[in-house]
Amino acid sequence: MKTPRYVEIAVGIFVALGIAALVMLAxxxxxVAEVSLRNGYNVIARFDNIGGLKVRAPVTMAGVKIGRVxxxxxxQDDFSAEVTLTIDARYxxxxxxxxxxxxxxxxxxxxxxxxxxGAEEQTLTDGSEITITQSAMILERLIGRMFLExxxx
Amino acid sequence: MNWVQPLGRGVIAMIERLGRANIFxxxxxxxxxxxVTKPRLVIQQLYAVGVLSLQIIALSGLTVxxxxxLQMYNTLVDFGAxxxxxxxVALSLVRELGPVLTALLFAGRxxxxxxxxxxxxxxxxxxxxxxxxxxxxxxxxxxxxxxxGWLSMPLLAGIFSAIGILGSYFVGIVLLGxxxxxxxxxxxxxxxxxxxxxxxxIKSLVFGFVATWIAVFEGYDCSxxxxxxxxxxxxxxxxxxxxxxxxxxxxxxxxxxx
Numbered sequence: 001m002k003t004p005r006y007v008e009i010a011v012g013i014f015v016a017l018g019i020a021a022l023v024m025l026a027x028x029x030x031x032v033a034e035v036s037l038r039n040g041y042n043v044i045a046r047f048d049n050i051g052g053l054k055v056r057a058p059v060t061m062a063g064v065k066i067g068r069v070x071x072x073x074x075x076q077d078d079f080s081a082e083v084t085l086t087i088d089a090r091y092x093x094x095x096x097x098x099x100x101x102x103x104x105x106x107x108x109x110x111x112x113x114x115x116x117x118g119a120e121e122q123t124l125t126d127g128s129e130i131t132i133t134q135s136a137m138i139l140e141r142l143i144g145r146m147f148l149e150x151x152x153x
Numbered sequence: 154m155n156w157v158q159p160l161g162r163g164v165i166a167m168i169e170r171l172g173r174a175n176i177f178x179x180x181x182x183x184x185x186x187x188x189v190t191k192p193r194l195v196i197q198q199l200y201a202v203g204v205l206s207l208q209i210i211a212l213s214g215l216t217v218x219x220x221x222x223l224q225m226y227n228t229l230v231d232f233g234a235x236x237x238x239x240x241x242v243a244l245s246l247v248r249e250l251g252p253v254l255t256a257l258l259f260a261g262r263x264x265x266x267x268x269x270x271x272x273x274x275x276x277x278x279x280x281x282x283x284x285x286x287x288x289x290x291x292x293x294x295x296x297x298x299x300x301x302g303w304l305s306m307p308l309l310a311g312i313f314s315a316i317g318i319l320g321s322y323f324v325g326i327v328l329l330g331x332x333x334x335x336x337x338x339x340x341x342x343x344x345x346x347x348x349x350x351x352x353x354x355i356k357s358l359v360f361g362f363v364a365t366w367i368a369v370f371e372g373y374d375c376s377x378x379x380x381x382x383x384x385x386x387x388x389x390x391x392x393x394x395x396x397x398x399x400x401x402x403x404x405x406x407x408x409x410x411x
Contacts, residue, residue, distance in 0.1 A: 030344040
């Protein structure tokens with residue numbers, strides 16, 4: 001008993017379709033196309049308060065996405081948040097005195113890390129630390145301060 | 154004390170069935186080598202289980218995606234967030250609806266057919282006939298069906314999700330005028346390959362395994378009569394639906410509930 005031709009063709013089409021669908025999900029729907037990030041380099045930045053920053057948040061410079069936040073941990077020695085930024089290997093000439101700040105996209109949007117270039121000749125390399133940082137703006141604190149100022153007046 | 158005995162009998166019968174199902178599974182797994190040496194057995198079953206399910210899966214994926222696009226648009230547009238349509242639809246399809254609905258449709262379309270086929274083989278003594286000829290039905294009949302069902306499910310779920318996303322693209326972009334660039338770019342920004350696509354595929358692998366296991370076991374274990382086959386077919390659909398939905402909760406809690 002031999003398998004009919006049309007059965008083999010149909011199974012072939014089915015398997016090809018299934019794999020094509022999975023590939024489309026991977027390439028078109030998810031972020032797997034950002035493979036270059038996997039061989040990017042890590043830079044550490046310490047913040048007093050990271051607000052709502054989460055792992056996988058974008059890292060931007062001049063508004064262009066150049067990397068992602070890959071780890072966030074708490075440093076017990078100086079009570080700060082240690083944020084690891086993985087930056088695309090293509091961008092390897094960022095000045096060593098680049099500063100980092102946490103911004104919010106829109107008023108209620110996601111937090112992201114914005115980098116601002118410095119002027120130094122030396123560049124950031126794997127493992128180097130960004131020393132000039134600015135914490136996230138916490139909306140509740142701002143409102144609280146506004147109220148306090150209103151009372152004092 | 155009259156109600157205690159039936160309760161106990163029921164529980165013992167259930168555990169017995171579970172034990173039989175497990176012994177059955179190990180015996181089938183032991184005979185899977187035959188599927189490697191005779192791949193045409195598996196290809197024939199891939200046709201019966203996978204290719205013939207394609208129609209219902211594609212159609213359901215399309216309508217589910219279109220409905221999802223329409224409903225989400227109506228909710229999101231109130232917040233001016235209709236550009237989030239892409240991630241909302243993609244995440245719900247890839248994480249939940251794709252694997253679960255595919256498994257439920259699979260149980261109705263392919264699982265019931267497997268049970269009825271194997272049950273009738275048993276009722277008409279074909280299985281014992283094979284044993285008489287020293288052909289192990291577990292290797293020859295059950296093994297290829299099990300493997301084909303298990304392999305088909307992730308492919309079918311992938312097709313379901315992909316077509317669903319295309320359906321919501323059609324409704325959202327072509328009919329309702331959401332921006333196409335925002336649709337895809339937000340989707341890519343929010344859907345992670347490992348966290349969403351891979352875990353969704355793991356889900357459908359688990360569901361495929363459980364659904365096929367239940368289907369072939371119910372067929373193999375049914376009482377060899379017309380009534381027994383019909384009852385086993387019903388049980389396949391009901392048990393698979395229950396198993397898939399409860400497993401889905403467990404898997405979701407394990408994989409997404411940090």
